Amino acid sequence: MINITSEIGVLKKVLLHRPGKEIENLIPEYLGRLLFDDIPYLEAARIEHDGFANILKENGVEVLYLQDLLVQSLSHKNITEGFLEKFIRESHITSKSLTYSLMDYLLSMDVQAMIEQLMAGVRRDEIHVKEPSSLIDILDNKYPFYLDPMPNLYFTRDPAAAIGNGLSINSMHRTARKRETLFIECIYNNHDLFSSEEIPLWYRRDIPYSVEGGDQLVLSNDVVAIGCSERTSAEAIEIMTQKLFKYNENFNRVLVFAIPSCRAFMHLDTVFTMVDYDKFTIHPGIEGPLNVYEIARGAREKLIFKSHTETLHNILKNALNLDYVELIRCGGGDAITAGREQWNDGSNTLAIAPGVVVTYNRNYVTNEILSKHGIKVLAIPSSELSRGRGGPRCMSMPLYRKDI
Incomplete structure (x- = not known):
């Protein structure tokens, strides 16, 4: 069963991938091709990732691993052969x-x-x-x-995203990551986790317009935020919204944020994440005023489009029907500290309950500020994992959260 109606509800089930030998097939000549800036040390990265998984387990989260689900999904020879043929063709x-x-x-x-x-x-x-x-x-x-090796696999957030009661199997922007969604598609089609009940698909990997999970945030049970970025297109957002409104009666608004096309701001969740009912951690560069685009549910499956310019504070306050929201600046807003900690995903937190987040320990300035704002910070070692340019939210694909 899938249930994601917020970014902060108590996390009960999540999909991870423990880094494997794909990391050791990274070499300097082809780092750009495989979307890496550096080469993590595998043994240390695994220790760090195990620490991440253990923190989740200690807090009552059921941790599922991509590799295990794939093995269980390929239980018949004809399924395995068909999957392999498709994988090789798409290589x-x-x-x-x-x-x-x-x-x-x-x-x-x-x-x-x-x-x-x-x-x-x-x-x-x-x-x-x-x-x-x-x-x-x-x-x-x-x-x-x-x-090619697939070193980005430990960022399970991007190939697919659970939204409401359904799943978006994404169309990845970069060639290096396109085959990752074959794994998710195979699990969706063949594993009891998904095939035992009717789980709607909000997006399919074969649609030609790219969308990635780091740009998809569920702000509440009726509002989704999506980043329109280098990796997520306007066409994909509109197609997904149409499907979401048609088959999930709860969602009635999608907020579209245009974010810069640069490495440090590659997805919406590298710019801000929700950490409590009324608190967000943000990169100070996006406070605004911002151009925000809204897609609302209209009569007879019609989409209503609006655009307006607002500060991020007002956008989030209005979206959540709150009198006030706190925006907690990465690095405290200091230009040097914010730049450094943003590069190491200081704004990319994973909430496992309201006011409880997993972060990288190297972003100590932002972590201390979060603590001062009443957020419980569970900081994990991150010297090697952070070399892939993704934080705890990037490394996790929540499947079930309790409603808030």
């Missing part, structure tokens, strides 16, 4: 000989090992193409992989 493998060689290589493994290999990538020196069938097979290609 832009055009050679028949290479396709057959990859299929043979991967199907020779048990399902657990096969999934680990897909995530880690397949190096050119790991298989031999026996009978070349195209020029591609014999060209002296210096690129070391047939199948």
Whole structure:
């Protein structure tokens, strides 16, 4: 069962991915291609991630792992073969000989090992193409992989998002992340977690307009905020809103925030996150006045579009029907501190209950300010995890929260 009607309701179930060998297939020459700025040390990153998972478990959260759900979903050979064929095709493998060689290589493994290999990538020196069938097979290609590694997988927030009682299986903007949603689609189609009941899809991965989970925030049981960013398009927002209004009677408003197309502000949740009923942590650069775009529910499935300019304080206050909201500035608003801690996702918190958040310990200035505003801060070690440019919210895909 899926139930996400806020950003702060008591978290009961979440999907994570423990970093794996895909991290060790990062090399300097191809960091940009794989959307990394640095190479985390895997052993330390795993210790940090385990600490993150343990904090969640200690606070009553059921932690599910992407790899486990995939293994359970690929229980029949025909499902596995169909999934592999699609994965290889979407890896832009055009050679028949290479396709057959990859299929043979991967199907020779048990399902657990096969999934680990897909995530880690397949190096050119790991298989031999026996009978070349195209020029591609014999060209002296210096690129070391047939199948690229998937190092962004530990940011489970982006490939899919639970909204209300349904799921958005997202269309990723960058090639490096597009195959991640194949994993979510496979689980949605084949795992009892989803197939045992009717769970609506708000978006499908094959729609050509990109949208990512870091841009999707559920502010309340009737208002969703979506960032219109480099990675989430206006077309996708409109398509998703239409579906959401049609099949979920509770939601009646979507607030669209236009955010800068830059690495530090890549998603809406790197700019602000909700930490309590009336409190948000924000990057000071977006306080406003802002252009905010509103999509409201109209009669007979018509969408009503509005735009206005407001401060972030007033936008959030009006959206939540509150007299006042507190905006807690990342780094206390100091330009140098805010810039540094924003780079390390100081505004990217994961609320596990109203007023209780998980953060990175390296953002100590912001953490102290949050504490002074009455927020209970559960800070986790983050020297290696933060090298991927994503915080605790990025690393988690909530599936069930208690209503508030």
